[in-house]
Amino acid sequence: MKFSRLWPFASLKSQPFDSVKPIFVGRDSCLKWLSSLVFCLLTFANAEAPRVLPEILDSIPHETTHFTQGLSFDGKEIIETTGLYGKSGLYRRTLDGSVLDSARLEERYFGEGSVVLGDEIYYLTWKSRKAFIYGRKPFKKKGEFRIPTEGWGLTLWQDQLLMSNGSDELLQIAPGGFGVSGNIKVRDGRYSIKLLNELEVVGNILYANIWQTDLIAVIELPSGNVLRYIDFSKKAGEIRDRYPGVDVLNGIAYDGKNFWITGKLWPQIYKVKF
Numbered sequence: 090m091k092f093s094r095l096w097p098f099a100s101l102k103s104q105p106f107d108s109v110k111p112i113f114v115g116r117d118s119c120l121k122w123l124s125s126l127v128f129c130l131l132t133f134a135n136a137e138a139p140r141v142l143p144e145i146l147d148s149i150p151h152e153t154t155h156f157t158q159g160l161s162f163d164g165k166e167i168i169e170t171t172g173l174y175g176k177s178g179l180y181r182r183t184l185d186g187s188v189l190d191s192a193r194l195e196e197r198y199f200g201e202g203s204v205v206l207g208d209e210i211y212y213l214t215w216k217s218r219k220a221f222i223y224g225r226k227p228f229k230k231k232g233e234f235r236i237p238t239e240g241w242g243l244t245l246w247q248d249q250l251l252m253s254n255g256s257d258e259l260l261q262i263a264p265g266g267f268g269v270s271g272n273i274k275v276r277d278g279r280y281s282i283k284l285l286n287e288l289e290v291v292g293n294i295l296y297a298n299i300w301q302t303d304l305i306a307v308i309e310l311p312s313g314n315v316l317r318y319i320d321f322s323k324k325a326g327e328i329r330d331r332y333p334g335v336d337v338l339n340g341i342a343y344d345g346k347n348f349w350i351t352g353k354l355w356p357q358i359y360k361v362k363f
């Protein structure tokens with residue numbers, strides 16, 4: 090085990106464990122989370138794909154009350170969905186920070202990722218086995234559908250929804266029937282890559298945050314092979330040092346030319362070139 094393989098995880102030491110995604114409801118949940126984290130650490134100790142550094146081009150302000158779970162573009166506007174019970178919401182905002190539309194989830198739902206599809210926006214919940222459908226303009230709840238697992242991240246690939254759920258498996262969901270039509274297992278060489286979170290697709294490449302790390306996996310579709318990792322740990326470390334209340338990196342959006350990256354409660358969204 091080489092030290093250089095583990096160094097991005099130094100950031101974990103500065104993470105308050107009660108600020109991370111699971112709101113622990115019992116010993117079983119805690120043990121499950123710890124075992125996933127240990128598995129993740131061991132996997133990355135042996136990861137094979139190379140790491141590359143991002144080039145940060147610019148930044149814009151981001152609401153520090155937004156526990157970001159989904160980030161994407163609709164034209165020149167950002168669609169953001171947020172989490173936490175009682176604080177989850179859907180937002181349309183401009184790059185200069187003006188909120189053009191918003192909708193809140195009921196307090197019993199913990200919001201997760203989202204994606205724009207046609208005239209609708211799909212918005213996942215974490216543990217309620219439910220996703221909501223909103224009208225795109227204006228935001229108006231139009232319906233809901235059942236999802237078979239926890240919901241984490243959501244994006245669109247070739248007219249199918251791709252959903253992450255914390256495992257190494259991405260579910261392919263047909264938007265019309267909302268049934269699971271397939272799945273893609275994500276691997277780096279011999280190793281399964283778990284804890285895939287917020288997603289973004291460009292062509293046949295999927296970009297996925299790996300929860301509790303500062304890494305974005307660059308994944309080939311449909312094979313699920315990890316091609317490389319974008320290592321955001323330098324900037325994320327600076328943010329954590331300066332703003333101790335922030336949570337993990339989560340949020341990848343593509344504007345047609347560049348990527349925009351943020352995190353839960355982060356004060357900035359970064360325009361980034363990969």
Ligand SMILES: [Ca+2]
Pocket residue numbers: 159160161244287288289340341342
């Ligand atoms: Ca996204």
